[in-house]
Amino acid sequence: MDALDAILTRSSVPARLLGEPAPSDGELAEVFAAAVTAPDHGSIRPWRFAVIRGPALERFADLFAEATRRRDPEAGAAVLEEARRKALRSPLVIAVWAEIREDHPKVPPIEQIVSAGAAVQNMLIALHAKGYGAIQLTGPNAHDPFVKAGFGLQPKDEIVGFLYVGTPSEPPAAKRRPDAAAFVRHWDGAAALDSAAD
Numbered sequence: 760m761d762a763l764d765a766i767l768t769r770s771s772v773p774a775r776l777l778g779e780p781a782p783s784d785g786e787l788a789e790v791f792a793a794a795v796t797a798p799d800h801g802s803i804r805p806w807r808f809a810v811i812r813g814p815a816l817e818r819f820a821d822l823f824a825e826a827t828r829r830r831d832p833e834a835g836a837a838v839l840e841e842a843r844r845k846a847l848r849s850p851l852v853i854a855v856w857a858e859i860r861e862d863h864p865k866v867p868p869i870e871q872i873v874s875a876g877a878a879v880q881n882m883l884i885a886l887h888a889k890g891y892g893a894i895q896l897t898g899p900n901a902h903d904p905f906v907k908a909g910f911g912l913q914p915k916d917e918i919v920g921f922l923y924v925g926t927p928s929e930p931p932a933a934k935r936r937p938d939a940a941a942f943v944r945h946w947d948g949a950a951a952l953d954s955a956a957d
């Protein structure tokens with residue numbers, strides 16, 4: 760698939776539509792190779808990835824349920840079961856985070872997070888080009904220190920997404936995209952000069 764075609768035809772697949780087969784470890788190696796071409800100020804390589812499949816998915820579900828219980832000790836069995844169910848929607852999940860260097864002299868944390876986000880986009884495109892479906896999801900668990908600890912992270916680190924990955928059970932619906940031109944201006948500096956005069 761041509762690179763631009765892959766970008767323009769990619770769309771997220773709802774996690775409930777993602778089933779077997781999931782990419783093999785060999786296929787994932789190419790996906791991670793795509794990930795680490797992300798722009799990376801200072802070559803600090805802030806991105807980290809954890810592949811979750813097989814029996815580990817049950818432990819991932821346990822982690823979500825326990826994190827939910829800790830955030831809301833009153834949560835009932837149905838709420839905790841829903842937390843587990845969410846973790847188990849696809850046959851493969853990839854946690855992606857930025858391991859944040861807070862004291863870097865040139866690269867503030869926001870730039871490290873941007874780099875991890877770019878890695879995610881490369882992965883989504885690579886997975887699509889290989890015929891797989893995927894979606895990037897976060898929610899409260901992604902920002903929960905207990906979940907972070909479950910992956911060996913510190914509170915300063917930022918989970919930018921759990922990528923749910925598999926084969927779509929139905930062809931993704933054609934998605935209407937916004938008119939790109941509506942988001943683009945040709946800047947001539949006038950606004951900057953106007954506000955500088957205030």
Ligand SMILES: Cc1cc2nc3c(=O)[nH]c(=O)nc-3n(C[C@H](O)[C@H](O)[C@H](O)COP(=O)(O)O)c2cc1C
Nearest residue numbers: 769770771772876894895896897898899919920934
């Ligand atoms: C950082 C990040 C976190 C996201 N988290 C969620 C989420 O928790 N739940 C959700 O429904 N969509 C979430 N999304 C949006 C989906 O990943 C997806 O982009 C959206 O459904 C639009 O689909 P598209 O990728 O085909 O445009 C998130 C997107 C980003 C960039």
